[in-house]
Amino acid sequence: xxxxxxxxxxxxxxxxxxxxxxxxxxxxxxxxxxxxxxxxxxxxxxxxxxxxxxxxxxxxxxxxxxxxxxxxxxxxxxxxxxxxxxxxxxxxxxxxxxxxxxxxxxxxxxxxxxxxxxxxxxxxxxxxxxxxxxxxxxxxxxxxxxxxxxxxxxxxxxxxxxxxxxxxxxxxxxxxxxxxxxxxxxxxxxxxxxxxxxxxxxxxxxxxxxxxxxxxxxxxxxxxxxxxxxxxxxxxxxxxxxxxxxxxxxxxxxxxxxxxxxxxxxxxxxxxxxxxxxxxxxxxxxxxxxxxxxxxxxxxxxxxxxxxxxxxxxxxxxxxxxxxxx
Numbered sequence: 001x002x003x004x005x006x007x008x009x010x011x012x013x014x015x016x017x018x019x020x021x022x023x024x025x026x027x028x029x030x031x032x033x034x035x036x037x038x039x040x041x042x043x044x045x046x047x048x049x050x051x052x053x054x055x056x057x058x059x060x061x062x063x064x065x066x067x068x069x070x071x072x073x074x075x076x077x078x079x080x081x082x083x084x085x086x087x088x089x090x091x092x093x094x095x096x097x098x099x100x101x102x103x104x105x106x107x108x109x110x111x112x113x114x115x116x117x118x119x120x121x122x123x124x125x126x127x128x129x130x131x132x133x134x135x136x137x138x139x140x141x142x143x144x145x146x147x148x149x150x151x152x153x154x155x156x157x158x159x160x161x162x163x164x165x166x167x168x169x170x171x172x173x174x175x176x177x178x179x180x181x182x183x184x185x186x187x188x189x190x191x192x193x194x195x196x197x198x199x200x201x202x203x204x205x206x207x208x209x210x211x212x213x214x215x216x217x218x219x220x221x222x223x224x225x226x227x228x229x230x231x232x233x234x235x236x237x238x239x240x241x242x243x244x245x246x247x248x249x250x251x252x253x254x255x256x257x258x259x260x261x262x263x264x265x266x267x268x269x270x271x272x273x274x275x276x277x278x279x280x281x282x283x284x285x286x287x288x289x290x291x292x293x294x295x296x297x298x299x300x301x302x303x304x305x306x307x308x309x310x311x312x313x314x315x316x317x318x319x320x321x322x323x324x325x326x
Contacts, residue, residue, distance in 0.1 A: 115204060119178050122148050124163065124185030126212045132204045133176045141176045142247050142277055146299050150179075150275050150306065151186060153295050154243070157273070157312040163187035167242025170194070170267060172225050177205045177218075179245045179275075184214045188243065192235070194221045194228050225258075232265045240269030250279040263289035274307040 119131040119141055133141050142150075155161050164187040171180035171193045180191035191214070195201050201222050209215040221228055221235070225248070228235065244267065248258065255278055262268060270290050278284060280301045286293045291307040298304075 113199060113203070119144065119176060121182055121185050121212065123151065123182070124187065126181065126185040126214070129212055131176055131178055131181065131208045131211075133178075134200065134204060141178050143299065143302065146277065146302055146304055147179060147182060149297060149299070150245075150304055151182060153297075153306055154273055154275070155186070157294055157306070157308055160187075165242065168192070168238070169243045169245070170241040172228070172244065172246050173248045174205065175200060175247070177208050179247060180218070181208060181212055181214055183243060183245075184217050185212070190217055190219070192219045192221060192241075194223065194225050196222060196224045198222060226261070229261050229265055229267070232267050235267070240272055241267050242269075242272060244268065244272060244274045246274065246276045248277075255282055255284065259285065259288055263291075271309050273309075273312070276305045276307070278303050278305065 114135050115132045116135055117130040117132055119133050121127055121129045121131065122144060151164070152161075155164060158165055164183060166187055166189040169180055169183040169188045169191040171177065171183070171191060174180055174193040174195045175197075177193050177195075180193050184191050193205060195205055201220060205220065206215070209218050209220075244262070246258070246262065259276070262274070268274070268289055268291070272291065274288055274291060276284065280298075280303065282303070284293070284296070284303075284305045288307040290309075292310055292313050293305055294308045294313045295306040296303065
């Protein structure tokens with residue numbers, strides 16, 4: 001009759017074939033060995049009364065990591081496999097015990113985010129005031145050359161080259177707030193900033209609004225842009241916005257879906273101007289709802305598209321015709 005005990009899965013296995021007379025001798029050898037073994041014996045067809053002794057190594061026997069590595073290498077196993085498996089098991093066990101979230105939180109806390117003053121307001125009543133922006137590439141503000149060109153085009157298209165008309169500006173993916181702040185500085189009466197990163201809101205956006213003196217003319221929406229657009233009815237109580245800027249992180253949005261969502265939103269009216277910054281090799285439609293594309297310019301790898309009412313497009317064409325005749 002065979003007597004067996006449950007086996008422990010292990011990277012090391014030793015097999016012995018012994019006669020019944022030698023079992024006690026083998027057991028004495030195994031008990032003196034510092035490794036911990038489980039033993040299973042059963043009769044075989046080789047010799048009547050013979051037994052097969054299966055010995056399995058169990059971790060926690062006092063061997064060092066280097067000893068385990070040497071033993072695995074000696075018996076033809078990958079010496080690094082056990083280490084990686086053990087590490088994965090510890091990670092899994094930590095997650096089961098609820099330690100996974102703590103580890104993630106600790107890692108996030110180690111990342112120390114800082115700011116610097118590289119941006120500035122280009123025109124209007126806050127001209128030349130420096131603005132905070134995060135160090136690194138987690139927030140990528142609109143380049144100043146692009147921002148300057150965008151406002152020059154808007155002011156010319158709107159019929160007032162010196163400033164913007166006193167309307168409402170919606171700054172989507174606002175980040176530092178550089179675009180919306182520029183809008184208030186150049187004549188807008190109110191700006192709404194949509195930024196989902198709480199650290200950026202408290203350490204960059206709000207300080208910039210306080211520093212420029214535009215906090216009272218601003219509304220901060222700490223939500224995702226998609227959520228803001230889905231709940232547009234809540235935020236369009238005073239009618240459509242006069243200006244909308246769209247400066248998303250290039251790799252994290254689908255421009256086709258984003259522009260489709262904006263074009264169908266009640267936030268857009270027939271006299272709204274939309275400024276869109278987009279990367280190279282991105283197809284932008286010639287219209288956005290009831291608006292038409294009045295300008296599309298390239299700045300290196302960055303493109304700038306501006307949509308507006310049809311009367312603005314006709315005005316630009318008539319201005320060009322007048323310049324050519326003179």
